[in-house]
Amino acid sequence: MLQSQVKCLAVVGLGLIGGSLAKAVKERGLAEKVIGYDRRDTEAALAVRMGVVDESAPDLVTLASRADVIVLAVPVGAVAPVLEEMKPALRSDHILTDVGSVKGEIEKAFVSVFGEMPANAVLGHPIAGSEKSGVQAANSALFENHKTILTPLPVTDSQALGVVAALWRGMGAEVLFMSVAHHDEVLAATSHLPHLIAFSLVDTLAGADDNKEIFRYAAGGFRDFTRIAASDPVMWRDVYLTNRDAVLKVLNAFDADLKKLRNAIADGDGQTLLGVFTRARAAREHFTKMLEGKAYKTDMANNVTYVAGKGGPVCGDIRVPGDKSMSHRSIMLGSLAEGVTEIEGFLEGEDALATLQAFRDMGVVIEGPDRGSVTINGVGMHGLKQPPGPLYLGNSGTSMRLLAGLLSGQSFDVELTGDESLSKRPMERVAKPLREMGAEISTSEGGRPPVKIKGGSRLHGIHYDMPVASAQVKSSLVLAGLYAEGETSVTEPAPTRDHSERMLRGFGYPVDVNGSKVTIKGGHKLSATKIDVPSDISSAAFFLVAASITPGSDLTLRHVGVNPTRVGVISILKMMGADIELSNHKEVGGEPVADIRVRYAPLKGIRIPEEQVPLAIDEFPVLFIAAVCAEGETVLSGAEELRVKESDRIQTMADGLAALGVSSEVKEDGIVLRSAEIGGGTVDSHGDHRIAMAFAVASLRATGAIVIKDCANVATSFPGFTALANEVGFNLRAEETA
Ligand SMILES: O=C(O)C1=C[C@@H](OP(=O)(O)O)[C@@H](O)[C@H](O)C1
Ligand SMILES: C=C(OP(=O)(O)O)C(=O)O
Structure with missing residues (x-):
């Protein structure tokens, strides 16, 4: 039976829910006829007068004999007597359903009347209501944009289920399915x-x-x-x-x-009160997203498509948001420190918020973030508590890998989970060396998340020669080393970002760095400090390229972190002929910072030196756009790591460029790009923030508009990107899609 084939829908119980349902079905033409029954004659008569039902039936047997779909909208305790009374007229081709707020008891009521659960009964519960009651409050829009839960059993007939689900969808509800027991809990x-x-x-x-x-x-x-x-x-x-x-x-x-x-x-005890209130407030703001495995911030709940038209030149004087890598680390070390750590410039992006939430879940009282300010009431090296459930880390690889190390030395079990993209990323690169240190840590199929860590392991120091140049692996082992007996050392095959080492020292923890080797001993403590997070050079990179490729541009970026392990993008762009000047150098909390002025300059293709790869690892998507705008050929090699980021950044960029008429030669460990005209078209970012922003930059030189799909994750690293981009001359529109 299809939805349009419901000939006669009968509603038993014309209260608020029954009345609203009858009215919605009638108004939307979801059944040819709607009849009703209520044991209170006055309610039934009112329902007819109000046009909520076409007619009312004098008794339940008459009602059942005329209907093909019967909705029980009576109190839970009345279900069995109602079924008993209409039983003589019930046929196996009837579809029975209900709206009760408890499902276990209703299932029992059906079984008590029929001896077993009939296949044609579909139990359901609309999550909608009002404090008003009675048919006079009937509202045909009551279920619109609300959830209705259906709780089918193995015996439930799939056709009956389809009809009931279609009715609810027809009334504007979102239909979800779950078991009876789960529903009741x-x-x-x-x-x-x-x-x-x-x-x-x-x-x-x-x-x-x-x-x-x-x-x-x-x-x-x-x-x-x-x-x-x-x-x-x-x-x-x-x-x-x-x-x-x-x-x-x-x-x-x-x-x-x-x-x-x-x-x-x-x-x-104000500390306990603050702890409960800050956790509750954050949960209230983010819980819907966390449950859905989506972003934390409410404004990025839906997906986002960018429409990037012709813009430019790129001019102005701006400050991009705080550094993501340092923001993560400030939460981690501030939580383990003794005393109160004050952070300024904290990145309020999804990834850093995921780390912040994880520490709240482990009992740390964290105030903020409020316009970049965060206050952490440190709990000391051994003060973390077991979180109530898995730690959900959204899209953030840094959170998961660094936490894997830090949590390997705790006394409690913990599980780390993430969104669809993070769930595909390799975790054995940290799990394997952590196991060598004595951690009990397991990854899931293919070495991917979820990551499960058993508490109470005694860690011991090891020396690890990292096979890949990864700051996340290095930091993970260093953080585990804080809890290990003896010395933990890591050697990297090429320099990678050293924020962990610098920030540990800022918290008073001794770290020895000797060439490519970092050594740390367990057993010391961290002392609270003040942290000023500079702007993220990885976010600044989009504007460095934007201004470099757009004639007439002149842009200044303030207070950007220019740690030597992060400035690959500047070095590479300069090798390509970019006009970039650094000024106002200073050191803030052990990290070098400068203002950067960038002006348009014609670029030329280069062979990118492989030692620059780890120093610009997150900037390649936008550097590919620079390469396409440069004269001649640009060759990237030694960059296979790009394939295991939020997306396969080599292939995703090549596919996006191809959609804009730009060909490239994809290699296992890199790409060859040549000067080309960028056309208009539609590209898919595959939910990768940096790909989305790179193609927004490409629009400055494109001959037509670029539509970029799946851009919600820009909020992971760069909240407010669209507004800032438009402020300096982009022509970018973000359209939310459901
Ligand atoms: O340690 C960090 O904060 C990061 C290290 C890099 O990852 P890898 O260590 O996997 O190269 C980088 O891509 C990521 O965005 C941040
Ligand atoms: C790779 C990135 O981050 P992560 O590994 O933390 O997800 C990135 O921001 O480009």
């Missing part, structure tokens, strides 16, 4: 407990002597919080009686946590 936590608390709080205050005073002054917060205490008491009584076990479980947890808060208040 989830709802106990997200709906039943909050209603219970609201009823209880209002009752407590209403019983107080000065209740008139309290209610007279009860404004915003009280009203918002207790709105649901105006809900139907009988319905809610039944919810608690029928979902007893799941509700008790979550109620006990809440009770215990409330006691902790009460004790904290009694003891004047």
